[in-house]
Amino acid sequence: MVKEKENSKFPPLVDGKSQYDLTSGKYLRVWQGPQHPGITGNMSLELTICGDEIIDCKTHVGYLHRGFEKLMERRKYIQCFPVVCRICVPEPDFNEYLFAACTEELAGIQIPERAEWIRTLNLEMARLTSFLMWIGGQAGSFGMGTIGQWTVTLRDYMLDLFEELTGGRIYHMYMLPGGVRADFPPGWINKLLDTLKTVEKTLDDVELAMMHNAVFKMRAKGLGIITPDMVDKYGITGPNARAAGVARDIRKDSPYLVYDKLDFEIVTGTKSDAYGRCEVRIKEMYQSIDLIRQIVEKMPKEGPFFTKLPNVLHWRIPAGHTYKRAECTRGEYGFYVQSDGSDKPRRTYVRGPSYTHAVALMEHLAIRTNIADTAGLMVSLHTYPPEIER
Amino acid sequence: MSDNMNDMDQIQLFNDQGRLLNAGLPDEEKALFCDAAPQVDAPYRGIWEKFLNWARSESLWILGFGTGCGAIELRPLMTSRYDMYQYGVQPRPTPRQAGLFIIGGYASVKTMKRIVRSYEQMQGPKFVLGLGSCTVNGGMYWDSYNTINRLDHYIPVDVYIAGCMPRPEALLAGINELKKLIKEGKGENANKYAENFEWYKRNQKKIIKDWNMPDYNW
């Protein structure tokens, strides 16, 4: 928390909300976004400022609302499979995995072991890809465009791998109920390992150019501090919480897929400000690279990757409901699926981590920061708008 | 340009003097905004217009507004791998500086309002590129209550690119196609918008229910 200044020019806070009178002329209301280069994706912040300091912030979402949950009520289970990945554009794989996992659990389907390993590999690649995108945004928001040039290109190399494996660059549509759609193409694994080496090398440079950059340190340190006691209050998950020293990682706590067979430690930080969160994320990128290597080494080399499903055109799933979660780059990603015994899901609810991070938390953290820092703060929370409004 | 517009005929846009009513604005703000409708800019003659078209086509500046998922493939274009600067293309943060609007796929009603506003604020001649299925016929969200089905009902579109998502290369190919059109003098959609202003405006107002901005933003 920013310390309450003596003789403050700021209006008093009541319940964490500033009390101010817009008509006094002392304050100005500005919109940042949706058409603004400093905003992640398509969303907007309604800022009330005093000078260049923010005294109130309101997040507006819904620019990307497509009504997925409604659309899925009209679609058969298999038809939902291409739909779900669109819920989160930069990191679609978690949607695919979670929807498939929920459906499998409700239908009582056990997928082959190799499919679980391939899924895990896919998810870790998605994590790395998504982080590479994020790091470009984080650096860019503090004026370091070069790093974005490096990492987004690296991300593109990862997308090439995805393309060869799944047939799609952005929307992979690869993990469907029953397993995955195809096995590795010949020579793909070696390509993957080569790309990881390139990524690792550039990450070292990123650390030098960004984490050891005096400008970045000065601006990012102390920006948007999340204290451990806020974690449950605002439902904060993922690196945002871990940077505050709260060691929670779903991969470790309630292992899914094959994470219990992999060797890794939860990455934690000491202070969750923009800089601390960056540190945790970069460590997690190295961890992700390590996990991919472990998976490649430990996974069964042969075997089926898909279980026979009932005829998907009229596949009915017994009534029931379940919730599945996975640790994505931003935190806890979850799917709640309710089936009523028909061939279409009755309700699918998508719990995106940005839902709480970008709205309640952002509104809280933005207060008493600088206009120039909102972009950096926003990116340091790592929010992706499409998963908020769905 | 006529289908099912009957129910919209009662929306009045102009007053007796042919000025825009700006009915959505509060009274005290009406004086702050212009009430003129857009005008058609007649092209210059001969070689001068050709020169201008060449210049326009070789410096396409994109408005940096990621309206939908398509924005994700714009980002790699800006990096060194594809290097769209070599095609004379670069992103700009504000509509005032931009000449090319890339609609990244689906547009929800809420975004559509901002798209209209940004589009009108852009300086002519201006061009629109529709990405993916969603801009053509609704795409994956064809039955969604919150996304439009046809972009060309709301703003004129120059070039469509098939895909979901189109790859960066397809985007570049689309930009090249647009350049060709501009050089041929076919990039006249800003004038088309001015000519059919009423039709577009009625379509827009049919879906954007809380119209609290000027009827024409510029």
Next chain:
Amino acid sequence: MSLKDIIAPFSVWKRALEKPYTNRKPIETRPGADRYRGFHQNAIDQCIGCGTCEEICQNNAIDLVPLEGKTSSHGDSGLRPKIDYGRCCWCALCVDICPTGSLGMSNEYIWITTDPEDFRFIPGGESKPWDDRAEGYRRAEGYDLLEAERVEMPMLSFEESQKSFIEMVQGYSKEQAMEEADRCVACGICIATCPAHMDVPAYIEAIRNDDMGEGLKIVYNANPLPASCGRVCSHACEYVCAMKHKGEAISIRWLKRYIIDQIYLGDYKEILKSADESNGKKIAVIGSGPGGLSAAYYLRLLGYEITVFDANEKAGGMLRYGIPEYRLPYEQVDKDVEYIRQLGVTINQDLKIGVDRDFKSLYDEYDAIFFSTGLKDPYGLEIAGEDLPGVQSGLDILDEVTKGKTPDIGKSVVVVGGGNVAMDAARTSRRYGAEVTILYRRREVDMPADEEEIHESQGEGCKLVTQAIPLRVEKGDSTRLKLFFGMAEMVDQGEGQRPKPVLIEGSEEVIECDSVITAIGQEADYSFIPEEIGKNLVFNRGMVQINEFRQTGDSKIFAGGDIANRKRDAISAIADGHSAAKGIDIYLTNFKEK
């Protein structure tokens, strides 16, 4: 802040020496990956227009449209998918589910246009640059959304089956039937091919929903003899099934049988629609085979008074007397017949028209006549010695067995013929302990009998000799008879004609046997029709000529079944009866005495 924080960022200047990432010509140099899901391709001749792609598409992007040069035929709807790229999301579920495997995706991904209407095309039907592209998305080996193999039907083993007349096919259990019904993609291509145009996808859906009553209703809409048909139908539907392109067709026949087996005859009344109030008009039906019973059923539903005349002791015609019990148990025929009888149809047995009753009197007494007397007179072998004792017709054997007599066949039997009757006679003989040899003139692929009959007859130990032409029969030495036959070679008859067997001169072989059973076809007997009425009817190569309503040259007389239909199977006769019923109804409702 340390000194490192100032200096470290500069250290990355070393990257200036690296090779740039930039691709100067991305459009030209970066084709999609081998698996890239690009624009659609369709092998247009392989596609059957089943519409499964349309069914699975969650974006409503696929329409089925007629394509020039493609016409509807059996097993091909004549429609082809047209894809709207204003809807498509390139998920490739259509490629995954395509039963014929005709649909694929190329790795081409650039399509730019100024006119959004362009984005609709028929892959394969309209020429596109990517039509012949080999790279692109195809369904991977080891991943399949449909099940290619049918659920195995529990059957008696051949060792067991050849010992008794117990029904060989034991029928699906509930789980098996549901699983098999689940394979259906509900395209409906089979409906056109079924002579009775039964709504197959609908009753299969009823099985999936475990709603047998609904299933029975749907079946009876087009077929009033389903218990029999579910066992012995020639299942033309299964030959055009979309799933056959992928693997094995849906067991449509046995699923129908499953529905019927689940419901007791006593419950039929409550499920099926009852007959209309009697309208006072009377119709005579001659022959109680599938054609006659079908006409009787549908006419009775419409309120006509039906009297059926049949020469045999029991109703059912060839279903009862021509098909052995191990394929179609008599109680199943009884079930079908009994329901029709319960509906108020009078069936007079043991009454032969032309002998016991005059055709003319029927003609005068009834408002219309439907006859479907079938083919009863077997063709002879027309070789020397065919009237020796021990040479008998297959139909006679089957008839005798049905009537409960033991046929006199001896220890070894030669069956001549390749049709179902030949197979039935052979397998029946096996069940009486005889060694059986089947002689057929052409090749095995030319045999008109059902595939499974041929397979099962061999499984039960019948020996098959193909391309064998009987020459003469003589009295045997140790056995009753000796059959001499020669081998034939197949001579090509030009395009569209099937090859003809021609005797190889000098190739003569002999089999010693106790009986020679002939089953090379039958012909009709029209002697019961008196001359004055018969002159109005038109006969064409032994068959009565009829119009689409099964009406003969005499407007009051309708005909159907084997005597009028070249397909010569039960389901065609049932369809004839149904159509005739419709024709008779139209005739009697609209007919005005001139």
Next chain:
Amino acid sequence: MTEFNELSRQFQISDLKEQRADLHFFHASKEHAVAVLTSLKEKYGYTHLVFFTVVDHLEKNEFHLTYMLHNYEKHHDMGVVVKIARENVQMESIHHLWPAAATYQQEIREMYGVEFPGSPGLYENFALEGWEDIPPMRRDFDTKEYSDKTYYPRPGRESHDPREYMKENLYPGEAETW
């Protein structure tokens, strides 16, 4: 399930169902729901509000409010389902327990029309803007019909059913179902 047994002595809760070893659902009455959530949070360590949403059971005329709580010590999820009638729905707000719940409640009000008196920003737009129809996530709202009449799907599409088409072409006049 000790939590359930202990809570059931105090509150009207029922229908405990184990979905997985680490996921249980139970039903709570509308009156006791917030009290149950409070004790789960305060006494039993279910400190993390995973999500809060609604399932519409139109044919039973019920909304099922579903609260999902997570216990970080035991790594266990608890789904609390509250059935309420669909007309004039009101529910007690839980934003005092978790500030983030206000966002969920704002969205639910917009998408289902459930009111949460006292919840901050309840009547502000969340995802929609200028919405005039019934709340769109209710099952009686037909999204396709709305889309068709509002957003002009591109005309000129026509499809044929294979079975009808084959009937027209192969056996147009023949007997069919009566």
